[in-house]
Amino acid sequence: MTHLGVIKAEGPEAAQFLHNQLSQDFLLLGSTYPTPARLAAFCSAKGRVQASFVAWKPEPDIVYLVCSHDLLANTLKRLSMFVLRSKVKLIDATPQFQIWGWAGDALEATHPAAQPWSTFSVQGSSGAQLYPALGVPRAMVLVSATASLPEALQNLPLMSHDLWLWSDIQSGVATVSAPMVDALVPQMLNYESVGGVNFKKGCYPGQEVVARSQFRGTLKRRTYVVHIEGTPPLFIKAGDEIFDAQDPSQPCGVVVQACPTPQLAAHQEMGGWDALVSLQTTSAGGPGVHLGSAQEGSMGPRLQFLPLPYPLLEDI
Numbered sequence: 001m002t003h004l005g006v007i008k009a010e011g012p013e014a015a016q017f018l019h020n021q022l023s024q025d026f027l028l029l030g031s032t033y034p035t036p037a038r039l040a041a042f043c044s045a046k047g048r049v050q051a052s053f054v055a056w057k058p059e060p061d062i063v064y065l066v067c068s069h070d071l072l073a074n075t076l077k078r079l080s081m082f083v084l085r086s087k088v089k090l091i092d093a094t095p096q097f098q099i100w101g102w103a104g105d106a107l108e109a110t111h112p113a114a115q116p117w118s119t120f121s122v123q124g125s126s127g128a129q130l131y132p133a134l135g136v137p138r139a140m141v142l143v144s145a146t147a148s149l150p151e152a153l154q155n156l157p158l159m160s161h162d163l164w165l166w167s168d169i170q171s172g173v174a175t176v177s178a179p180m181v182d183a184l185v186p187q188m189l190n191y192e193s194v195g196g197v198n199f200k201k202g203c204y205p206g207q208e209v210v211a212r213s214q215f216r217g218t219l220k221r222r223t224y225v226v227h228i229e230g231t232p233p234l235f236i237k238a239g240d241e242i243f244d245a246q247d248p249s250q251p252c253g254v255v256v257q258a259c260p261t262p263q264l265a266a267h268q269e270m271g272g273w274d275a276l277v278s279l280q281t282t283s284a285g286g287p288g289v290h291l292g293s294a295q296e297g298s299m300g301p302r303l304q305f306l307p308l309p310y311p312l313l314e315d316i
Helices: 014-021 069-080 105-110 161-171 207-215
Strands: 004-010 038-043 049-059 062-068 089-092 097-103 119-122 125-129 138-144 221-228 241-244 253-260 273-280 289-291 303-306
Touching: 004 014, 004 069, 004 097, 014 062, 038 069, 038 207, 049 069, 049 119, 049 125, 062 069, 062 138, 069 089, 097 105, 097 161, 161 253, 161 273, 241 273, 289 303
Parallel strands: none
Antiparallel strands: 004 062, 004 089, 038 049, 049 062, 097 138, 119 125, 125 138, 221 273, 221 303, 241 253, 241 289, 253 273
16 A cells, blocks of 8 residues: 555653543553553644544554555654654654555454454564554554565455555545645544544643534534546546535535545446545535536535444534
8 A cells, every 4th residue: 555654653752642632542552462542632732634644553552544645755754853862763653564444254264353453463473453444444554564464365366456545445444645735624624533543632732622622512514425427537636625516616525535435346337436435524424525626617526425334423
């Protein structure tokens, strides 16, 4: 998965440092493998997400943080500014690993009934269980760049990169990339509903804004799974604006992730694009929500809302 990169936090205070900077609790990871993984957000002082991570602790003094590769360098630089006297070293460890996605029956057979954000070891490689896509189990595995694939992953059918990206969208769990930096608070990505925010931990940058959004009922945006019909040259990307025909003067949301809909046997009639979009709850599900523009005579393609694969938490 070349669109992802790895930051390694190493040192006796690695977990404490990340606990103080990210939206999740890293002090409860424990020291005995396997420990749980964490979905976590790195926020600005205004509570806006600057990066998202799938993170886990393969060794007592090491934490891996997997994020979108296009924002890794800036994120590493910004996180490093807060290290100060903490006993932790942050490095770009991407060259040390092959990042593989693992999905389907073979994963289910090896790790039956595994829950999202559980971790495992497979022949010296460590991995984390992700949210399923359309009921299909999924996981991420970090393999040493100098090692061969674990036997459990050899001779499995290979899916295309686009198919994996599409499965990310179907899971409903967004990965923040460069176009979405500093655009949304974690709840606008549904992170509190998929294990990405801990409201009982101590302070971290943006914590006050994130908590206020949750407990004062000020949240008016959510992330939804949508399908957008269209043929080439239709191209959809993160950061594209979304408009509601009821108020076409200003955007009601934004595309967070998008990928062409694959021609699967069960969906031969589909085509077009699937996407994760963050938009105002008052527009969600409406028949007049369009990509790009909603003004009469220049409307972009209409959004078809698909079922969200998990319930949204209304209270914590």
